[in-house]
Amino acid sequence: MFWNIYRKYILRSVRSKDMIGWTLLFPILLSTLFYFTLQSVEEDMTFHSIPTAVVKDQPMEAEVYLVQMLEEVSAGDEAMLDIFWVSEEKEADALLETGEVQGYISVEKNEPRLFVKENGIYQTILKNLLDRYIQIKDTIVTIAKKDPVTALKLSGMTAGINGETFDFEEEFIRDLNLTGRKPSATVTYYYALLAMICLYGGFHGLVVVENLQANLSPQGARNTLSPGSRWKLFCASYLGAVTVQFVCVAVSFFYMLLVLKVSFGTSIGAALGTILAGSMTGIAFGSVIALPSKWKGGLKSGVLVGISMLCCFFAGLMVDGISYAVEQNMPVLAMVNPAARIADAFYCLYYYDGYASYFKNIGILLGMTAVFGGICVMATRRVQYESI
Amino acid sequence: MIEVKNLVKRYGDVLALDHFNLDVADGEIFGLLGPNGSGKTTAINCMLSLLKYDKGEIRLFGEPMSPDNYKSKGKIGVVMQNVAVYNELTVEENIDYFCGLYVYDKRRRRELVKEAIAFAGLEDYRKFLPGKLSGGLLRRLNIACGIAHKPRLIFMDEPTVAVDPQSRNSILEGIRELNRQGATIIYTSHYMEEVEQLCTRIMIMDKGQAIACGTSDALKSMIRKRDAGSNDGQEAELTLNDVFLELTGRQLRD
Numbered sequence: 001m002f003w004n005i006y007r008k009y010i011l012r013s014v015r016s017k018d019m020i021g022w023t024l025l026f027p028i029l030l031s032t033l034f035y036f037t038l039q040s041v042e043e044d045m046t047f048h049s050i051p052t053a054v055v056k057d058q059p060m061e062a063e064v065y066l067v068q069m070l071e072e073v074s075a076g077d078e079a080m081l082d083i084f085w086v087s088e089e090k091e092a093d094a095l096l097e098t099g100e101v102q103g104y105i106s107v108e109k110n111e112p113r114l115f116v117k118e119n120g121i122y123q124t125i126l127k128n129l130l131d132r133y134i135q136i137k138d139t140i141v142t143i144a145k146k147d148p149v150t151a152l153k154l155s156g157m158t159a160g161i162n163g164e165t166f167d168f169e170e171e172f173i174r175d176l177n178l179t180g181r182k183p184s185a186t187v188t189y190y191y192a193l194l195a196m197i198c199l200y201g202g203f204h205g206l207v208v209v210e211n212l213q214a215n216l217s218p219q220g221a222r223n224t225l226s227p228g229s230r231w232k233l234f235c236a237s238y239l240g241a242v243t244v245q246f247v248c249v250a251v252s253f254f255y256m257l258l259v260l261k262v263s264f265g266t267s268i269g270a271a272l273g274t275i276l277a278g279s280m281t282g283i284a285f286g287s288v289i290a291l292p293s294k295w296k297g298g299l300k301s302g303v304l305v306g307i308s309m310l311c312c313f314f315a316g317l318m319v320d321g322i323s324y325a326v327e328q329n330m331p332v333l334a335m336v337n338p339a340a341r342i343a344d345a346f347y348c349l350y351y352y353d354g355y356a357s358y359f360k361n362i363g364i365l366l367g368m369t370a371v372f373g374g375i376c377v378m379a380t381r382r383v384q385y386e387s388i
Numbered sequence: 389m390i391e392v393k394n395l396v397k398r399y400g401d402v403l404a405l406d407h408f409n410l411d412v413a414d415g416e417i418f419g420l421l422g423p424n425g426s427g428k429t430t431a432i433n434c435m436l437s438l439l440k441y442d443k444g445e446i447r448l449f450g451e452p453m454s455p456d457n458y459k460s461k462g463k464i465g466v467v468m469q470n471v472a473v474y475n476e477l478t479v480e481e482n483i484d485y486f487c488g489l490y491v492y493d494k495r496r497r498r499e500l501v502k503e504a505i506a507f508a509g510l511e512d513y514r515k516f517l518p519g520k521l522s523g524g525l526l527r528r529l530n531i532a533c534g535i536a537h538k539p540r541l542i543f544m545d546e547p548t549v550a551v552d553p554q555s556r557n558s559i560l561e562g563i564r565e566l567n568r569q570g571a572t573i574i575y576t577s578h579y580m581e582e583v584e585q586l587c588t589r590i591m592i593m594d595k596g597q598a599i600a601c602g603t604s605d606a607l608k609s610m611i612r613k614r615d616a617g618s619n620d621g622q623e624a625e626l627t628l629n630d631v632f633l634e635l636t637g638r639q640l641r642d
């Protein structure tokens with residue numbers, strides 16, 4: 001029964017013109033438009049490191065490893081940062097005011113701080129960089145309290161103990177997980193676009209639930225009469241929807257990757273993982289929107305598109321820097337914005353070598369899927385209708 | 389086979405079923421006859437546990453019916469009043485889908501689908517999408533989807549609405565055949581000729597109540613007795629419409 005429903009769902013989707021149009025042609029068209037629009041922007045932006053001021057005063061000198069790290073990321077032709085070393089905060093402030101730097105870093109009370117004037121992709125990168133530094137530093141301090149020997153080793157002071165050498169500098173830079181790829185503002189548009197396509201999977205969700213609920217369609221009534229439990233019906237068609245949606249988004253993804261040459265980092269598998277998790281979230285979300293029987297006609301599609309677009313807007317689909325601003329001012333909102341999580345998962349793959357932040361995003365997406373799916377299963381369970 | 393006792397169903401202020409009672413025995417073709425809005429569909433949807441009801445008791449196959457009584461549900465076939473097929477699936481795929489909700493064995497299913505196609509006379513339309521079928525053929529597809537799994541109890545809710553006379557006759561003949569093969573059938577309609585031809589017993593419904601029940605002849609003789617002696621010349625032409633008119637003071641078709 002399960003696979004019969006699954007296969008027929010896929011068959012129906014493949015033959016549905018709407019579905020193919022919206023999830024296959026529309027994204028390819030849109031990403032091509034993006035491509036031509038962004039090409040000029042990209043030319044402006046390539047090979048620009050982020051101009052950043054660093055206040056190299058007494059407290060900064062004390063943060064030896066911070067200085068080391070900053071030197072590391074500003075060395076070479078294609079460096080991430082273009083650092084203006086200044087000796088006083090006032091100078092840095094002046095540079096920021098005139099717009100010569102995107103932000104400046106100083107140390108106060110043993111804490112590195114970032115000062116910016118506006119929010120944008122550059123500021124996001126600077127903030128990420130400092131956050132990572134603080135995180136690693138905290139880890140070492142914590143270890144030092146519990147296990148001084150390891151901490152000493154980590155800090156490089158006891159190099160050679162027990163025959164091991166431990167180069168903190170190298171270790172630290174490695175732990176920052178930077179891929180060395182240049183930060184790019186244009187890739188984020190494509191990532192947000194992919195997030196949007198994933199969320200548009202919600203249309204599948206509408207179809208899945210409509211076909212399950214007797215008060216939503218004659219087919220729903222007919223399916224309700226079948227002798228199988230409702231959650232199996234739901235799961236089978238949901239899985240069918242995920243399959244179709246995943247393939248469609250993957251086509252857009254490969255189009256962007258191979259034809260438009262958008263950079264997605266090195267792990268294609270992990271990028272596909274993002275697409276899968278994003279599709280699952282989108283469809284589960286649409287399924288929840290489909291539940292109210294009083295919402296007639298195009299209202300559900302309207303609500304779905306509205307919420308999806310809002311999510312994508314706050315994930316930076318239209319205006320660069322929005323996602324950073326939301327993350328700063330409403331972190332919880334940013335956390336539960338599926339579009340922001342999808343886009344960020346792509347960005348983590350592009351920007352970091354490690355997978356920690358990537359998996360955090362995927363985890364949140366799967367968590368949301370579970371919540372939405374749970375709501376649907378509960379709402380459709382054993383249901384008897386007031387009126388159909 | 390079916391026992392319904394004192395079923396009451398309200399939609400807000402509308403009283404759709406008013407202490408409705410029904411008893412159907414194994415092997416019957418039972419007709420529910422009543423004008424539009426008399427509560428036939430509501431009664432069927434309650435029996436199938438699709439609808440909540442306010443009061444009453446429903447037993448199918450001797451067991452209380454509930455949404456998760458899968459054992460009973462597996463033995464029931466339903467032809468809904470609204471055509472419930474998928475527009476993106478062909479005739480054959482549609483039947484296979486609905487049959488597949490009941491029959492999991494693929495080989496067995498292939499046979500059943502073939503039989504259902506032959507039964508509904510859809511051999512020439514196997515690969516057609518429903519959008520390409522005429523009204524009559526679409527109804528036949530709807531029926532084939534409902535009965536392909538060879539259910540023991542079949543609910544048919546106005547399966548012949550908007551069907552041309554030719555299709556209608558072949559559908560009615562098919563229903564008799566299903567009955568000969570052992571299925572019990574509940575058939576609703578507001579066409580009295582149909583019910584009269586087809587059904588072993590008939591219940592006349594109005595405003596959510598059963599107002600009379602029996603064989604076609606028994607129903608007719610009911611009013612014959614009442615009218616005894618008044619105008620005996622017309623006896624032979626009595627129809628169920630006369631019965632309805634007599635019991636409610638209104639025409640069946642209005």
Ligand SMILES: Nc1ncnc2c1ncn2[C@@H]1O[C@H](COP(=O)(O)OP(=O)(O)O)[C@@H](O)[C@H]1O
Pocket residue numbers: 387388399402403404422423424425426427428429430431
């Ligand atoms: N979903 C509904 N909401 C409100 N009233 C309804 C609904 N469905 C049916 N009714 C009312 O219930 C009564 C019985 O309808 P129905 O069972 O469809 O009759 P029939 O099938 O005999 O034509 C009618 O008065 C109808 O208007």
Ligand SMILES: [Mg+2]
Pocket residue numbers: 428429430469545546
């Ligand atoms: Mg009806």
